[in-house]
Amino acid sequence: MDSINQQQPEDNHEDLTGTEAGKKIKDLVGKSSTCYFCTKITTGEPLKTRPMSVQKVDEGGSFWFLSAADSHKNAEIETDNKVQLLFQGSDYSDFLSVYGVATISKDKQLIKELWEPILKTWFTEGEDDPRITVLKVDVQEGYYWDNKHGNAVAFVKTIAGAIMGKTLDDSIEGTLRVS
DSSP states (O other), X not given: OOOGGGGOSSOOBOOEEHHHHHHHHXXXXXXXXXXXXXXXXXXXXXXXXXXXXXXXXXXXXXXEEEEEXXXXXXXXXXXXXXXXXXXXXXSSSOEEEEEEEEEEEOOHHHHHHHOOGGXXXXXXXXXXXXXXXXXXXEEEXXXXXXXXXXXXXXXXXXXXHHHHTSOOOOEXXXXXXXX
C-alpha cells in the first residue's frame, strides 16, 4: 500500500539546515509565540509540560524565555537540561517541534531587553524582580509541518483533491538542523 506522501503529484519533503533552518524556525514561531515547554524528556517519566511565551527567537533558531528562579521548570532544567518545545501556529499548518538544550542565566541586560509590562503579572517587582531568570534554548534538531502556499491555497487543493479522488495536499515537512 502506498503512503499518502507517495500518492502526491508534487514533492512535500524538504529538510533544512543552517541559516535556512533558523529562518524557518523564526518564521513559524512568529505565527504563534506560545509553545508547550517540556522538561524531564529523558527521564522515562511523564513529560512536565506547560505553556510558555517566547520572548525572542533569533536567526540561528535559539529561543529566550523569562522564568521564575523558584519554578519547577528551572529546577527540572538544573537536573536535566534537555527540553522539547512544541508549537502550533494555526489549525492546519505552522507546526513545529524542536529539541534543544536549555541554560539558565540572570543576565540583567537580557532581562531588560526581553521585558514586557504584562510580565509584571508573574514578576510583581517588575524587571528588577530578583526571581527573574532567562532561559535560553539552543536547538539541536527539529521537525516542521507547514504548507507551501498559505492556508487558502492549501484548503482549495484539499477540496479539489477530495472531489477528484486524488491527494493534492499542499503540505511541506522536514527536519531542521541549525548547527
